[in-house]
């Protein structure tokens with residue numbers, strides 16, 4: 001009886017040491033869950049989720065501080081992906097958080113006064129220009145986040161919806177069914 | 184005799200090829216107008232280099248290739264450019280695209296053109312000429328040929344020339360082989376040289392004996408030793424590039440793998456023909472052979488200028504009033520065209536005028552009964568019933584796992600499905616969704632990278648600023664410290680001078696004696712001693728009072 005007790009204590013001490021050691025030795029840098037969540041987010045970097053970018057939102061989700069339905073650019077599909085990833089229930093969008101069709105910013109170059117305020121606002125450096133020079137948007141880099149609209153003092157930036165052409169056209173589902181909601 | 188291989192599955196639909204092979208290829212008349220799309224190939228849309236009102240000659244370039252993956256577009260005849268705008272094109276989406284509209288002047292006047300001496304021209308230059316001549320794959324894939332003739336440093340064994348033409352109704356390649364076999368072979372030899380392949384295998388389905396005979400005769404005539412014409416069994420879809428490669432060489436090419444990596448490349452017979460015309464005669468790709476069949480009075484093959492309106496072409500074959508729609512391609516893989524007003528492109532190999540009598544609308548689809556007849560016939564050895572299920576339920580990840588990318592959209596599965604499920608439509612839907620997602624994903628990754636870099640840059644600028652500030656502060660503090668030190672040093676030096684002077688004075692005072700104090704009487708000495716004693720006493724008192732530095736009065 002006593003010897004069995006000693007054996008158990010011995011084993012538990014041994015395992016405890018191994019576990020403690022490996023916890024220190026193999027410590028994972030960063031937050032792998034947040035990174036996985038970030039990989040699913042659309043990277044529009046618009047801040048509509050209430051965080052200053054997709055990564056902070058991903059970190060907050062990873063900590064369980066916010067819901068998964070705060071990202072309008074991701075659409076319902078984005079919520080579904082998060083739900084699948086985290087193994088939680090699908091949550092519909094809240095009030096006023098409905099997704100919009102994708103649009104790209106466009107600067108009216110006649111009106112632009114070259115104040116550089118929009119450059120400072122763009123989260124992905126999609127605007128080129130210099131002080132007192134006309135600015136323009138590299139449309140292939142623009143995420144459509146709309147963050148450049150409010151700072152412009154002369155309101156010369158507008159959002160143009162991305163139209164469909166034969167390059168981006170997609171085959172339709174033979175039977176229109178609503179998007180898969182909850183697995 | 185070479186042993187042929189076979190692929191999994193396959194079907195035997197009625198061929199309907201006899202209707203359109205009764206008459207030789209006819210050159211279609213120059214139409215009233217040509218609407219030439221600038222995007223007729225895989226890759227980037229060409230950029231127009233003419234202006235409205237310009238007079239252009241036949242063979243003159245009107246669209247230049249944009250970027251590596253692109254091709255040129257030319258005026259199919261001489262005439263005047265009347266518009267460069269968005270027009271409905273031969274695309275199943277029914278969306279418009281940029282086209283150059285040309286009003287022919289009827290003279291069909293060529294731009295000056297000449298072939299090159301192929302044997303003495305560098306391969307890179309020949310490829311460039313193919314690109315300039317707008318030569319693309321004419322089997323339907325319209326992939327720029329200049330890129331396909333680059334073996335990417337792989338050792339090439341076999342060049343497969345595809346003359347299988349397995350799809351029902353289509354006979355354009357058959358007629359081309361019958362009538363222009365020699366030019367096809369010259370083209371094939373040219374492509375072989377470019378690829379540095381060891382042999383050329385020409386695969387033709389055995390339901391085209393005339394074409395096989397013509398090609399074999401031409402090989403003997405031309406005396407090409409490394410070339411072989413092979414008759415392959417008629418089974419749909421033996422004309423799929425992967426399937427024909429498999430039949431002729433036994434090599435399996437998986438999705439996403441370049442066939443050149445396996446030492447084999449495949450070109451359509453019409454592409455070989457056009458490549459030869461382009462390099463040996465300097466003729467860009469201005470026309471192609473198109474089968475016009477189905478609900479017409481006399482089905483046949485035409486040599487048609489690119490940009491010819493569909494209605495005018497079908498009228499040449501005798502259009503029928505009960506035609507309701509036009510199919511581009513065959514009945515298995517073809518797509519419905521949005522209107523009869525669109526024009527033919529480099530991708531148009533066949534136009535089938537369709538009526539409800541010819542192709543009755545399909546019966547409504549029933550649920551899948553998992554009979555797996557589709558899996559039995561799938562040439563890509565897939566499980567179509569599973570793919571259907573995943574595509575239907577938007578489960579694209581699973582569809583990819585089950586190798587949806589390997590599906591060649593041949594329609595064999597839908598052909599045998601007892602439940603009339605439009606399977607290929609589901610696969611096309613799933614494929615385009617998957618493609619759109621991968622494009623989105625790439626864009627998101629790029630945005631993340633740019634955003635991260637921006638954050639990093641802002642952070643770096645902040646630390647640099649902070650560092651600069653800190654440095655400034657340190658500099659200021661150091662300057663103050665050195666100033667203080669200097670000040671202190673000066674003060675010390677002054678004090679030292681003073682002290683030294685005092686010392687000197689002291690020393691002087693100690694060494695001073697009155698001259699009249701020598702040879703004194705004992706009384707005088709006693710008096711002096713008494714005075715000195717008093718003085719010492721006074722000194723002592725003075726020292727006690729703190730005034731010891733007073734030089735002694737003498």
Ligand code: SF4
Pocket residue numbers: 041042043044045046047048049050051052053054055057070071072073074
């Ligand atoms: S709402 Fe905007 S910032 Fe927030 S996660 Fe979505 S795309 Fe990123």
Ligand code: SF4
Pocket residue numbers: 104105121122123124125126127137141142143144145146147148149
């Ligand atoms: S250009 Fe404007 S809308 Fe586009 S990413 Fe930059 S800030 Fe957002």
Ligand code: SF4
Pocket residue numbers: 550551552553554555556557558567568571596599600601602603604606
């Ligand atoms: S042939 Fe049709 S019914 Fe049979 S398993 Fe395939 S999809 Fe289902």
Ligand code: SF4
Pocket residue numbers: 557560561562563564565566567570589590591592593594595596597606607610
């Ligand atoms: S369409 Fe695709 S799944 Fe169907 S038989 Fe052809 S390759 Fe197989």
